[in-house]
Amino acid sequence: MTMREIAFSLVAVAGLLATATAKAQAPEPFGRPGASDAKGAIELIDPKVLRVCADPNNLPFSNRAGEGFENKLAQFLAGKLGKDLAYVYYPGATGFIRNTLNAHLCDVVMGMPQGDDVVQPTNPYYRTSYAIVTRAGADLDGLKTLADPRLAQKGRHIGLVANTPPGNVLARLGLLAAVKPYPLVVDTRVDAPGADMIHDLEAGAIDVAILWGPIAGYHVKRSNGRLVETLLTQEPGARMSFRIGMGVRHSDQEWKRELNRLIAQNQREIDRMLADYGVPLIDEAGAPIAVEP
Known part of the structure; x- marks a missing residue:
């Protein structure tokens, strides 16, 4: 199974996920219009706003009412960044990345499987x-x-x-x-x-x-x-576990580094957020991660 097929699998989940469904588009050329002199803003649509690409009806990941765990994570990160939060909603199906992230309508997808080269992934924030x-x-x-x-x-x-x-x-x-x-x-x-x-x-x-x-x-x-x-952490003949991070444009190196810093600095809070939704968390050995209340 290719990583692209894995992305499809996760979204059925992701809906399995989230929005990792059929994102089979090539990345846009590097660069973007509307650069700003704010730190890191040359890579963002608006340096004052965290703009997120999301599925409008895909719980437990996201919905328009902001009830999914990816919605809660986006709200949390916006607060840490001192930015307002805005969404571009698009069904998690063919054309998602092309019509949202790579069209510069938003700056991040909150859930992407590590290894999916349609986007540039951050470090994983859960497995x-x-x-x-x-x-x-x-x-x-x-x-x-x-x-x-x-x-x-x-x-x-x-x-x-x-x-x-x-x-x-x-x-x-x-x-x-x-x-x-x-x-x-x-x-x-x-x-x-x-x-x-x-x-x-x-x-x-x-x-x-x-x-x-x-x-x-x-x-x-x-x-x-x-x-x-x-x-199902181990089953002969197929990989069952995956690391999930965020996805940004391939050109957005500093933005990715900033998100990586936020993930590292706030992993405990992120784990608690995920646990509140029943997301089963495992470490690299496949053992369950105990989350503090």
């Missing part, structure tokens, strides 16, 4: 993985791996966003016949595959949901104990 979600008290309690023989039992139904990494593992295990697929590339203004999968899980239409960690954790936290999640 997470895909997750298994089951109903609490069901006969799949304690499920920790896709190789668990209980998943191969006759009559099982497995929810999976199409073309995401866990599908490679399920194919190797011969479990694709049990998969109920959910679409990867969607118009988030009208479709929400992650929420649909969770609804089907709670209704009993599927026995297990396999989702990108931030989406899984968000719904599990809101389920009042009805759902349980387990991270």
Whole structure:
């Protein structure tokens, strides 16, 4: 799987994400109109405003009401920078980067997988993985791996966003016949595959949901104990965990360095922000990160 395909996977998540969906455009040429003499402002549209590219309807990442964790992070960073906050909203689908960041309508995308060369990434501000979600008290309690023989039992139904990494593992295990697929590339203004999968899980239409960690954790936290999640940090045959940073234009070197400094200086606060939304955080060894209240 290429990093571009990973970006698609994350957004289905990201919506899985966020806005990392189909961003298959080449970066704009270096430079931009409207330079200013303020520090670092030669790279920003307006040195007094943090302008963010975001999806208008993609919780838990972002929405127009500012209810996503990427919205909260943007607000936090704007305060640290002493800037006002403004958004350019665009559905997380083909053309997102070309029509927002590279069109100089905004200066940063809040969630991008490390290694996606469509943008210049900052240092990652979190690392997470895909997750298994089951109903609490069901006969799949304690499920920790896709190789668990209980998943191969006759009559099982497995929810999976199409073309995401866990599908490679399920194919190797011969479990694709049990998969109920959910679409990867969607118009988030009208479709929400992650929420649909969770609804089907709670209704009993599927026995297990396999989702990108931030989406899984968000719904599990809101389920009042009805759902349980387990991270898929290691599965033979496919990479399950990824580092997520912010994305800026390839020309914006000082802006990237400024964001890197903010991430390093405020990592504890960022971790708490993510934990409030149920985002499962892991370290480089795949171990869960305990977040202080």
